[in-house]
Amino acid sequence: MAEHGxxxxxxxxxxxxxxxxxxxxxxxxxxxxxxLQKNKPREDPRTTPQRRHRLRQMLRAIDxxxxxxxxxxxxxxxxxxxxxxxxxWVGNPVRETTIRLVRDGKSLVNGGYRALLRRSxxx
Numbered sequence: 001m002a003e004h005g006x007x008x009x010x011x012x013x014x015x016x017x018x019x020x021x022x023x024x025x026x027x028x029x030x031x032x033x034x035x036l037q038k039n040k041p042r043e044d045p046r047t048t049p050q051r052r053h054r055l056r057q058m059l060r061a062i063d064x065x066x067x068x069x070x071x072x073x074x075x076x077x078x079x080x081x082x083x084x085x086x087x088x089w090v091g092n093p094v095r096e097t098t099i100r101l102v103r104d105g106k107s108l109v110n111g112g113y114r115a116l117l118r119r120s121x122x123x
Contacts, residue, residue, distance in 0.1 A: 024118060047116070054101075054118075055108075061098060062105025071098050 010086045014032075016025050024046075031042050057078055057122055060077070064074045075084050075098040104112075 021118060028117075046118075058101050058105040058108060061101035062109055064103045065105070071095065071102070074098055074102070 014029055016022065016029065027045065031044070034040075034042055043052075060078060061074050064072075064077070072084055072086070072089055072095070075082070075094050078098065078101070079094050081094075084092060084094055
């Protein structure tokens with residue numbers, strides 16, 4: 001970490017541990033350098049556009065849930081084109097999706113985000 005008041009143009013050093021995650025680390029350094037140079041951040045090749053969209057929805061859902069926003073109001077924001085009236089709420093697929101987004105958002109907040117830092121591997 002640079003000291004407060006340090007020259008932002010001064011060179012910095014990075015140490016990359018060599019191991020099973022080396023490729024991930026090198027990719028991350030490239031993205032970090034791009035951000036330092038104020039370029040548009042490169043998309044992370046480990047996640048698809050659909051996965052990035054779902055991750056954003058999960059974070060929005062968990063943020064709202066942590067502020068005690070009811071599931072139906074969360075759904076109204078996340079899915080504005082869907083009918084989520086009170087009379088049709090129970091049994092509505094959007095309700096189930098919203099509940100899953102909050103559940104998965106909790107998992108991210110509780111340490112699941114670390115899995116995003118590792119390249120998915122085939123078993």
